[in-house]
Structures are given as C-alpha cells and as structure tokens.
Amino acid sequence: MCGISGFIYFDNSIDKKSTIEKMNTTLKHRGPDSSDYWSSDDNYIYLGHTRLSIIDLSVTGNQPMISRSKRYVIVFNGEIYNHLNIREKLSFSSWKGTSDTETLLECINELGIFKTLELLSGMFAFAVYDTFEKNIYLCRDRIGEKPLYYYFYNNQLIFASELKALFKHTGIKKELNYNSLNLYLKYNYIPSPQSIYKNILKLEQSTVATFKINNNKTISKSSKKYWSTKNKTNNFKYSTDTDLINLLENKIINSVGLQMNADVSTGSFLSGGIDSSLISSVMSKISDKKINTFTIGFENQEYDESKYAKNIANFLGSKHHYYLFKPQEVISIIDRLDTVYDEPFADSSQLPTLLLSQFASKHIKVALSGDGADELFGGYNRYKYINLIHNLTSKIPSKYRNSVSKILLNIHPKFYEILYKMFNLISFGNIKYSDPVDKFYKILRILNKDNVQEMYLELLSHQGFEKKILKQKNNFIDVISHDLNLRFQDDDFLNSMMEFDINNYLVDDILVKVDRAAMSHSLETRAPFLDKEIVEFSINLDSRFKIKNKESKWILKKILEKYLPSELYQRPKKGFGVPIGNWLKNDLREWSLNHLNSKLIEDQGIFNNKIINNLFEDHLKGKTNNHYILWNILVFQNWYFKNF
Numbered sequence: 001m002c003g004i005s006g007f008i009y010f011d012n013s014i015d016k017k018s019t020i021e022k023m024n025t026t027l028k029h030r031g032p033d034s035s036d037y038w039s040s041d042d043n044y045i046y047l048g049h050t051r052l053s054i055i056d057l058s059v060t061g062n063q064p065m066i067s068r069s070k071r072y073v074i075v076f077n078g079e080i081y082n083h084l085n086i087r088e089k090l091s092f093s094s095w096k097g098t099s100d101t102e103t104l105l106e107c108i109n110e111l112g113i114f115k116t117l118e119l120l121s122g123m124f125a126f127a128v129y130d131t132f133e134k135n136i137y138l139c140r141d142r143i144g145e146k147p148l149y150y151y152f153y154n155n156q157l158i159f160a161s162e163l164k165a166l167f168k169h170t171g172i173k174k175e176l177n178y179n180s181l182n183l184y185l186k187y188n189y190i191p192s193p194q195s196i197y198k199n200i201l202k203l204e205q206s207t208v209a210t211f212k213i214n215n216n217k218t219i220s221k222s223s224k225k226y227w228s229t230k231n232k233t234n235n236f237k238y239s240t241d242t243d244l245i246n247l248l249e250n251k252i253i254n255s256v257g258l259q260m261n262a263d264v265s266t267g268s269f270l271s272g273g274i275d276s277s278l279i280s281s282v283m284s285k286i287s288d289k290k291i292n293t294f295t296i297g298f299e300n301q302e303y304d305e306s307k308y309a310k311n312i313a314n315f316l317g318s319k320h321h322y323y324l325f326k327p328q329e330v331i332s333i334i335d336r337l338d339t340v341y342d343e344p345f346a347d348s349s350q351l352p353t354l355l356l357s358q359f360a361s362k363h364i365k366v367a368l369s370g371d372g373a374d375e376l377f378g379g380y381n382r383y384k385y386i387n388l389i390h391n392l393t394s395k396i397p398s399k400y401r402n403s404v405s406k407i408l409l410n411i412h413p414k415f416y417e418i419l420y421k422m423f424n425l426i427s428f429g430n431i432k433y434s435d436p437v438d439k440f441y442k443i444l445r446i447l448n449k450d451n452v453q454e455m456y457l458e459l460l461s462h463q464g465f466e467k468k469i470l471k472q473k474n475n476f477i478d479v480i481s482h483d484l485n486l487r488f489q490d491d492d493f494l495n496s497m498m499e500f501d502i503n504n505y506l507v508d509d510i511l512v513k514v515d516r517a518a519m520s521h522s523l524e525t526r527a528p529f530l531d532k533e534i535v536e537f538s539i540n541l542d543s544r545f546k547i548k549n550k551e552s553k554w555i556l557k558k559i560l561e562k563y564l565p566s567e568l569y570q571r572p573k574k575g576f577g578v579p580i581g582n583w584l585k586n587d588l589r590e591w592s593l594n595h596l597n598s599k600l601i602e603d604q605g606i607f608n609n610k611i612i613n614n615l616f617e618d619h620l621k622g623k624t625n626n627h628y629i630l631w632n633i634l635v636f637q638n639w640y641f642k643n644f
Helices: 016-026 083-089 100-111 113-119 178-187 241-259 274-286 306-316 327-334 337-341 350-360 373-377 381-393 398-409 413-426 436-445 452-460 465-469 479-487 493-519 532-539 554-560 580-585 589-595 598-604 609-621 627-643
Strands: 002-008 034-039 045-051 072-080 122-130 135-140 149-153 156-160 200-202 207-213 219-225 266-269 292-298 319-325 366-368 524-526
Touching: 002 016, 002 072, 002 122, 016 034, 016 045, 045 072, 045 122, 072 100, 083 100, 100 113, 100 122, 113 135, 113 207, 178 465, 178 479, 178 627, 241 274, 241 532, 241 554, 266 274, 266 350, 274 306, 274 366, 274 373, 274 554, 292 306, 292 350, 306 319, 319 350, 327 350, 337 350, 337 493, 337 627, 350 493, 373 493, 373 532, 373 554, 381 436, 381 452, 381 493, 398 436, 413 436, 436 452, 452 479, 452 493, 465 609, 465 627, 479 493, 493 524, 493 532, 580 589, 580 609, 580 627, 589 627, 598 609, 598 627, 609 627
Parallel strands: 266 292, 266 366, 292 319, 366 524
Antiparallel strands: 002 045, 002 156, 034 045, 072 122, 122 135, 135 207, 149 156, 149 200, 207 219
16 A cells, blocks of 8 residues: 655646645555655656555565556555456566566556456555557556545646645645535535536546647646446356355455455454454465454444454453543544544544554554445445335425424424333333434434435435524535436435445545545555445345345345354444534534634634524534534634645
C-alpha cells in the first residue's frame, strides 16, 4: 500500500522538485518505507510515490517505476492479488523482481491500459504516463477501495491519494463547495465524484481518466468506465442450492488465500459478526500457523460485541488481541479526524475504526476485513423490512399516513425506550439493537412515503435538515437521489437496493472510513468479499439466496455453519456503532458547546444558529434524539476551523 501524487504544470515559476517532495512527505503515513519521484525531460510532468512494502520488500519494488521499453512510467497504490497468474500470460519473461507493480507495468506495456484492467483482481489507484502518446492515465479499481483525488482546472492537472497532498501544490486555492456541503449534511459523507472543495474531484470507481498533453501546451480530458455492476452475465451454473453454496465458498477460499499473500505479518479484524467471522474462519483453515485476530470493545454493553468475537477466536484457536475503547479517549481521536479524512466525514464508527487500526498496526502490517458482505449479500435490516413496511402502509391513504407519522414522531423518546424494553422482554431478550429508539424513528419517518424508492432514500439520509440549517440557499444537485431513480428500475428490488449501496454507500462511506483510518497508521486493509469473482457472483445471484425466510445473508450463513457452531454467531445484527448520542450529553458535551458556540456560527455565516441551538438543546433534554445531524455539524466544524 502506498501514496501517489503528481502533476502536469507548464508554469515554471514554482519549484516543482520541492513541490513533489512536499506532496510525498504529506503522504508518508501511507508509505513510510521509501519515497521518490520522477520528472519528464521538459520539466512539465512530475510523479511522486511513497511506499509501504508488502510484496517484494527489496528495492526492485520501489517506485516510480519505468517499463523496460521506457515507454511507461507508473506510480501505483494497492495490491494486484492475481499478479503471478498475469505474469504467466505475458510474453515478457525477464523480470527484475517479484512485485505486482512490475507485473502491472509490463502488462500495460504489452496489452495496453484497458485490456490490462480487465485482467486485474485487486484494489488500486494508479497513474501511468505514456511518454509516446503524451497521456497520463488515472485509474481506479472496480469497487473503489483505493482513493484518488484530482484537480483539473486552468490547464493544470494535480492529483494525489489524499486531499492534503494536493494543497502542497501552490496552484490550488481552497474554496468550499456548497453543493458538496449539502450532500454531506444529508448523507454523512460526500458522494463521488464531488469533494468538499470546488474544482477538486474524486476519480470514480471503475474509471480511467485520460489527460492528453496537446502540442499547444493544453490538456484535454476524457473518461471511460471499464466495468459496471450493470454488466450482469449469469455465467455460473448450479443444479442445487448446495452447489451454489459450494461455488461461493470456493471463491471465498480462493480470495482469502490470495489476499493472505504478503511478505509481512497479517491478521484479521474480528467483530464476531457473520462477515468477519467467515473471513477469519477461512484464514484459520488455510493458514499453517495461528492467525492474529483483533477486536475492539466498549464499556457500554449495548454496543459491545467483543465477547462474541472472543468466543469465536477461542474456537478457531487464533492469537486474539483485544482493546477496550474508553470514553475518555474520544476527544483525542476526534481531534485527528480532520487530518485523517481531509474532508468532513461523519460515520461515527470512524472512531472505533481508527482505534482498532492504531491497535492492530502495532502487531501486523496487513489486516483482512469482512467489508462489502452486507452490500453484496443482503446484510442490512432495511433490505428485509422496507418491502414489508411499504406493503402495509400503501393500503392506507396518504393523508392518514401523514397525520399518523407526525403524531408518532412527536411522542417523547422515553415512550419508545419503554416500548423496546417491552418487546425485548416478550421475546426473552432476542430483540437486541443498538440505538433502538433511533430505529423506531427511522420507521416512523418512512410511513408517509408513497413508494419504496422514497422510503429507501429516507432511510439513507437526513431528509430536509440541510435545507433548514444552511443559510446559503443554492441549487442543490443531489447526485445520489438521481442515481437512486436510475437504478431502481430493476424487477428484483432487493438486488436494486444492494447494487445502489455497492456504488454509493460502500464506496464513499465504508471503504473511505477503513482506508483512511488504517493508512493513517501505515496499516494495509484488504477486503476478500470485494474480489472481482465474488462481486460478479453476487450481482448475478438472485436475491432469494441472499435473504431467505427473512434471514439476512442466508448463503453466507450456510457457508459459515461449516466452520462454526451456529450459537457462536446467530444473533441480531448490531453494526459497528458507538454511543454518540450519550457522549454528546456527557463526555463530548463541553467539546460540542465550544464547536457550536453562537458567535462562532454567526461569524462563520454558514449555518442557522438558532436552529442548531434548538437541535442541541432538545437533544440534551432528551426531547428528541438529534445525534446524527449534530455529529455531522460537529465534524464539519472541527474540520472547517482547521482548514479555513
């Protein structure tokens, strides 16, 4: 895993060597083992690289790397898991080393960019300069595991793995993008291709952006998708459900085996849920020694699943590592969020993810995770219940649904706490959710929606809050809402939801959260479920094998029962949540008051101070649970005052 950067810049008024070195230094946490750069003879093009050595630890794996033909120069961030298989397909046979970078580079040299991308199984973001055609190609993996930001404006291109590196180039001016701020407040993250800054974009997943240098010293751009979740092939055959289960199991075993390949120490994140338990179980089965597993726990038992992870680790015989997340650690972690994520990002599970990454990095260099399984195989509760709720409510006239929804939303949260405890008592403790009151409110908010698309969008967002709290009114372009309407034409509604989440929530929330947290501690994370073979299996799989008899991730559970007793993992899904609502009232109260200071907000001129104060006061009094929108605002404030 590495950090990459570079630019095309025709103006010689700046010290370009010093600039690329500063960009590299800013990305050192992504690649602490070596740092170097390449520049073109005309001094217009610079490519920088910082290396975290995982495969081929020798200098033959260092970058920037030049092809044997001298035609291509590459800076590459990621891992190509099948690179040894690719080597066998190439006519080229005189290799300098064993790195996947060299494999990738020589494959491009022999087959070209797009044919190479078709062959790759891995996670990556890379830049390749073609010295013959005078093109720079920016490329990103199919699902978007590895990040790449770029600034293309005023006839200049500047790119890097992280936003902070871009601003080491003096050619960029920081300007807040208000449309992105709208998106952030609505979804907790900023969807691709937007960033929080004007004129800076994220390269979208499965995309090649080509920047051509013309003879008149201008740059032209074109983009092309090389893969899509819409490209369904139905290319697997089976006779029985057992055949299908075995087929997926073999793909998972193959993916885990490939992703365990490293010349450094490895391990797995183990939460005790289905996904991480399956990955850890397969690792344990195919490893010739004890695997390392890592879990984080909470003092608040409503959020703590560490005991389940410990039981599974004991069964597997792994070398288990446990860390207790203490509330007093929250402030020190929050103070780092702006430098770790570079733009506002408010998935509160970022906090334990950061701590887990910090903890694991003291023991290993590579961690495998269960990320992606929820989106691929129907893990979220919304997949199970949204159709049921729609079928029930659609029979009630809209005006009555609106009235009922308003009445129920105005009932004090304490009532729903009591209701939850009653349900839990009746079910003999089998109904267990973190933030149960919030889940009640989510259901109530969708009662007045007329179709499943509107319901789904409501569940994914804080509908309407951005309009209330922002002072500046602009023409808000909601790229996610538009994308939702495009994708929900599929007859298989469950698969439509999952496909939508693969292309949005997974890419711009889950993978961002994990990549930035882990790489801030020079830890590489790998997600075996996001292997090309498994993703393509999933998008071609009928949803009845994902959710069967109201059971989520049915096919994964059928595989997991081959490895673990069901009592070790059969329980309601919790998610990797943290008690933010409680912390805002207690441990984070003073910090929150400082960031929501009325004078600061008025001077800032972005938010409506009165509405924010009301939201916070109502939350402190327990009148309403506003922790999601408050956390969004607080994370933004923490970022804003350090960057503007």
